[in-house]
Amino acid sequence: MDRSQRLLIIAGLSIAIVGMLYGLWYAVFDEHQTLERLGGSLANSFVEAARGDLAGAGSELESYRQIGSEYAREVHAHSHWITLSMILIVLGMAYERVNYSASFKFVLASVLSAGAVVFPLGVLLQNFPLGMLGKLLAQIGSLAVIVSFLLITLGLFKSAAPD
Amino acid sequence: MFESGGAQRLLAIGGMLLVITGMIFGDIFAVFILHPNNALIGQAMYGAAQAVAEQDVTTILERFKTIGGLLENRGTKVDAHSHIIQFGYLAFLLALVQPYVALSQQARYRLAQLFLAGAVLLPPSVFLIYYVGLSYSPFQSIGWASIAADFGGLLVILACLGELLGLCRYAMGYASVGGQRLLCESWESKALLRGGALLLLTGFIFGAYYAATHFSQLSLKEISILTLVLENSAQQDMAAVGAAFTDYGMLMAEKAIKIATHAHVNEVGMLLLLLAFIQPFVLWSDRWKKRWVCVAIVGAAGLPVSIFLELKYGLLAGAFADISGLLLIVALLAMLFGLLRHTGYLDTKEDNRG
Numbered sequence: 001m002d003r004s005q006r007l008l009i010i011a012g013l014s015i016a017i018v019g020m021l022y023g024l025w026y027a028v029f030d031e032h033q034t035l036e037r038l039g040g041s042l043a044n045s046f047v048e049a050a051r052g053d054l055a056g057a058g059s060e061l062e063s064y065r066q067i068g069s070e071y072a073r074e075v076h077a078h079s080h081w082i083t084l085s086m087i088l089i090v091l092g093m094a095y096e097r098v099n100y101s102a103s104f105k106f107v108l109a110s111v112l113s114a115g116a117v118v119f120p121l122g123v124l125l126q127n128f129p130l131g132m133l134g135k136l137l138a139q140i141g142s143l144a145v146i147v148s149f150l151l152i153t154l155g156l157f158k159s160a161a162p163d
Numbered sequence: 164m165f166e167s168g169g170a171q172r173l174l175a176i177g178g179m180l181l182v183i184t185g186m187i188f189g190d191i192f193a194v195f196i197l198h199p200n201n202a203l204i205g206q207a208m209y210g211a212a213q214a215v216a217e218q219d220v221t222t223i224l225e226r227f228k229t230i231g232g233l234l235e236n237r238g239t240k241v242d243a244h245s246h247i248i249q250f251g252y253l254a255f256l257l258a259l260v261q262p263y264v265a266l267s268q269q270a271r272y273r274l275a276q277l278f279l280a281g282a283v284l285l286p287p288s289v290f291l292i293y294y295v296g297l298s299y300s301p302f303q304s305i306g307w308a309s310i311a312a313d314f315g316g317l318l319v320i321l322a323c324l325g326e327l328l329g330l331c332r333y334a335m336g337y338a339s340v341g342g343q344r345l346l347c348e349s350w351e352s353k354a355l356l357r358g359g360a361l362l363l364l365t366g367f368i369f370g371a372y373y374a375a376t377h378f379s380q381l382s383l384k385e386i387s388i389l390t391l392v393l394e395n396s397a398q399q400d401m402a403a404v405g406a407a408f409t410d411y412g413m414l415m416a417e418k419a420i421k422i423a424t425h426a427h428v429n430e431v432g433m434l435l436l437l438l439a440f441i442q443p444f445v446l447w448s449d450r451w452k453k454r455w456v457c458v459a460i461v462g463a464a465g466l467p468v469s470i471f472l473e474l475k476y477g478l479l480a481g482a483f484a485d486i487s488g489l490l491l492i493v494a495l496l497a498m499l500f501g502l503l504r505h506t507g508y509l510d511t512k513e514d515n516r517g
Contacts (some may be wrong), residue, residue, distance in 0.1 A: 001263055001333075003274045006334050009260055009330060010327070010330055010331065010334065012256075013260075013323060013326060013327045013330060014327060016253065016323060017320060017323050017324060017327060020316060020319060020320045020323065021320060023316065024313060024316045024317065024320065026306065027309070027312070027313060027316070028309075028313055032258070032305065033304070035234075036304075039227060039230070039231050042389075043211075043223065043224060043227035045389070045393060046211050046214070046215050046223045046227070046393065047214070047220050047223055047224070049215045049393035049394075049396060049397050049399075050214065050215045050217075050219065050220055050223060050396075051218070051220070052397065054393065054394060054397060057390075057393050058390060059389060061386050061389055061393075062386070064386070064389075065383070065385070065386045068381075068382060071381060072378075072477070079245075079426075081435070082249055083429055084254060086249075086256055086433060087254050087363065087433065087436075089259070089260065090256060090259070090433065090436045090437060091436075092260075092435065093256075093259045093440065094356055094439065094440075095507045097353075099355065104211045118235070125509075131468075138246055141372075142367075142370075142371050145367060146364075146367045146368060146371060149360075149363065149364055149367060150364060152360070153357075153360040153361060153363075153364050155418060156356060156357055156360050157357065
């Protein structure tokens, strides 16, 4: 196992553990409460409308939208960490079939691993006051994942040339 | 590979069984629960809008209680489906890294058992959350099924921590015992590897495009439709409410289909990558191995494409999605059968030697 494979596999398993710990914490302490707030704000918007207060209904709908986005980001952070971690591990196992120099392969493995950490973290940070930073991190992270994975895929095809 | 009583065999076969179970469950869930459930949610929402027109707050709250129950029913089924498959993949991955886990054979086997125990406990517990509810629970918002699911998750985390420890020991220079390195040298392995990588790349690009252009837009559109529903209900214009609900249904379908396309293209891409590694150990003739690989790739590519086209072609695309899913399940079962034949062959050889 060379250093790129070691990086991909250990980073992958570490991210999987972080993703699972986050998922476990979220399921126990936050998910039920968020879903209750989500359903409550939608129901309240209907109740306000029935009472003839359309402005109140509009403000409840806005809360519903914000809580919905918050919930989606929390679930997406968990699922993307787990999926990306598995991709890192499986690529680590197949990395010898990627036909580039060892140093370039290490750069690609580092960029992909960093992207796999930063992208879901950025998605999650958008729920906090540092929302803009989160958005920026999510964009940089997703770009890092896509570009490095594109080059790795090309490397997999490149190895096929002599066949 | 897959020595008798070894962690690698247990994880690889356990992983495949989990993936197949998750896929079959997903098919059953989509047909018998997801679609009827969506219709019921739509009806309850319409009922709540009618109650707004009648200024009947009690009925509104009742309708939303029903919607909450229906959403919990759907959400727990989706979670059970996705967790079975993800745990199957993870088991498979752990099987692949066994040659690099520097722990004793017995410790690796115990970790594999611990992982599979958690992976088998969590999804059915999540499935049961809706049915068990808070019966006899000592907590206010978490029932026994949730507690069992969380415990399953904890077992999986502990097993992964053990595997990580073994990997770190290997990186520090300790030797590993047992487990065979899996290579992707054959035509079948390369085809699966490249097919899987291409699907994953497509999934990444589709996901990024969707997040950049549709994600916020769809949620804003949802709010504007709901505002229309409430305004028209308050004015007792039920024809306009009906029209707004039709738009709402279409919007929700669009959202669900785009998310499902992204999730499925990534999942099947990952599955093809994993299957690449076991090809040398699938005991079929070369000709049949190639056939099963082609069936798997066609099914894997067809599934997300058909799901994406459901918005435009409706049931026809839905039927293609079902056929593609079925092709993938059949190819997986064939490969699992080939793998079991291989392990049976190894065991017989070992017995004869003994």
